[in-house]
Amino acid sequence: MFPVPAPALLALADGTVFRGTAIGATGLTVGEVVFNTALTGYQEILTDPSYRQQLVTLTYPHIGNTGVNAEDVESDAIHAAGLIIKDLPLLHSNFRASASLTQYLQAAGTVAIAGIDTRALTRRLRQHGAQNGAILALAEGQTLSDAHAAQALAAARSAPSMAGQDLARVVSTAQPYEWTQTEWQLARADGSPGYGELSAPRFHVVAYDFGVKKNILRMLAQRGCRVTVVPAQTPAAQVLALRPDGVFLSNGPGDPQPCDYAIAAARELIDSGLPTFGICLGHQIMALASGAQTYKMPHGHHGANHPVQELASGRVGITSQNHGFAVQRESLPAHLRVTHISLFDGTVQGLERTDRPAFCFQGHPEASPGPHDIASLFDRFTALMAQENT
Ligand SMILES: NC(=O)CC[C@H](N)C(=O)O
Numbered sequence: 001m002f003p004v005p006a007p008a009l010l011a012l013a014d015g016t017v018f019r020g021t022a023i024g025a026t027g028l029t030v031g032e033v034v035f036n037t038a039l040t041g042y043q044e045i046l047t048d049p050s051y052r053q054q055l056v057t058l059t060y061p062h063i064g065n066t067g068v069n070a071e072d073v074e075s076d077a078i079h080a081a082g083l084i085i086k087d088l089p090l091l092h093s094n095f096r097a098s099a100s101l102t103q104y105l106q107a108a109g110t111v112a113i114a115g116i117d118t119r120a121l122t123r124r125l126r127q128h129g130a131q132n133g134a135i136l137a138l139a140e141g142q143t144l145s146d147a148h149a150a151q152a153l154a155a156a157r158s159a160p161s162m163a164g165q166d167l168a169r170v171v172s173t174a175q176p177y178e179w180t181q182t183e184w185q186l187a188r189a190d191g192s193p194g195y196g197e198l199s200a201p202r203f204h205v206v207a208y209d210f211g212v213k214k215n216i217l218r219m220l221a222q223r224g225c226r227v228t229v230v231p232a233q234t235p236a237a238q239v240l241a242l243r244p245d246g247v248f249l250s251n252g253p254g255d256p257q258p259c260d261y262a263i264a265a266a267r268e269l270i271d272s273g274l275p276t277f278g279i280c281l282g283h284q285i286m287a288l289a290s291g292a293q294t295y296k297m298p299h300g301h302h303g304a305n306h307p308v309q310e311l312a313s314g315r316v317g318i319t320s321q322n323h324g325f326a327v328q329r330e331s332l333p334a335h336l337r338v339t340h341i342s343l344f345d346g347t348v349q350g351l352e353r354t355d356r357p358a359f360c361f362q363g364h365p366e367a368s369p370g371p372h373d374i375a376s377l378f379d380r381f382t383a384l385m386a387q388e389n390t
Pocket of ligand 1: 050252279322324
């Protein structure tokens with residue numbers, strides 16, 4: 001006999017209520033409801049710190065098929081505030097799986113709901129924009145009532161807006177640490193699958209952790225970078241004292257505008273002439289530090305299939321994306337040039353300084369999950385460091 005699933009509901013701030021089943025921890029969770037169109041990578045998405053305070057809807061209908069494992073995490077915790085899916089398969093199967101998605105969500109205390117018409121939900125979010133919501137998951141044997149719906153609705157309506165929130169310092173590391181792990185391989189030198197170790201560092205990179213994904217650090221290490229990861233609020237002078245070859249500004253959750261400490265540090269470091277590379281929140285911070293403006297998008301970009309064009313070559317790469325804010329094209333100062341645009345909506349996807357060795361990208365060249373079409377941006381960073389060192 002299969003167990004009878006516990007009931008759950010999802011309430012949107014606009015009053016829409018969806019009923020489904022609980023597939024994670026019991027309880028109430030609130031956040032901004034966003035949709036992600038990636039076909040794979042639910043574990044990477046759940047552990048991406050950029051999803052802090054967001055309830056992630058996955059549009060791919062079957063989620064959980066491959067279970068979870070210890071290797072596919074992008075940070076040490078689940079950061080998404082909740083998960084919304086269509087269907088959780090009864091069985092999972094993968095040679096690396098150590099637990100089911102439900103076991104994983106329950107162990108982390110993450111509330112999640114299945115049985116949702118994620119197409120209808122996504123259409124609503126696309127038409128009306130991302131909005132706050134709440135998931136209420138009951139225990140087995142309990143039944144949903146109108147009072148539960150009212151409770152979830154009230155929670156959704158009183159949740160804070162993502163605009164204006166500084167979440168980078170909330171998720172950042174408390175202490176600096178060194179990173180030397182390289183990318184995952186199906187067969188390492190000894191034939192076993194797993195991550196490698198950096199043996200002969202060529203560069204020293206200081207990476208600001210605004211909510212950094214592990215695969216960014218791995219891709220830097222893979223290219224010969226010994227990385228010192230520092231807390232979000234580290235002043236520029238402390239970074240300069242480490243005498244790095246380059247500075248990396250990471251992805252991260254929340255609104256870039258209130259991160260004044262990071263904007264000030266980035267400005268100083270870029271002005272010092274150190275090669276600087278920013279991804280996602282780091283891209284937005286580099287733009288703000290250079291005098292541009294950012295704004296909140298209607299529903300953002302979250303997926304692994306977004307076409308982005310490199311303007312210089314005309315080449316199109318399929319990219320991984322996860323952002324709700326963007327850089328305003330009209331606000332760009334003369335020393336900030338657009339290098340990439342989104343072919344979905346024409347928004348700014350890449351920038352470079354014309355007066356400093358600094359550039360940044362709005363999407364995720366590290367994928368995890370997603371295609372590797374624009375991984376060469378990491379090579380551009382190491383080339384810049386090599387050039388500045390000679
Ligand atoms: N992945 C990210 O770094 C996201 C950046 C920022 N929090 C946004 O939503 O736009």
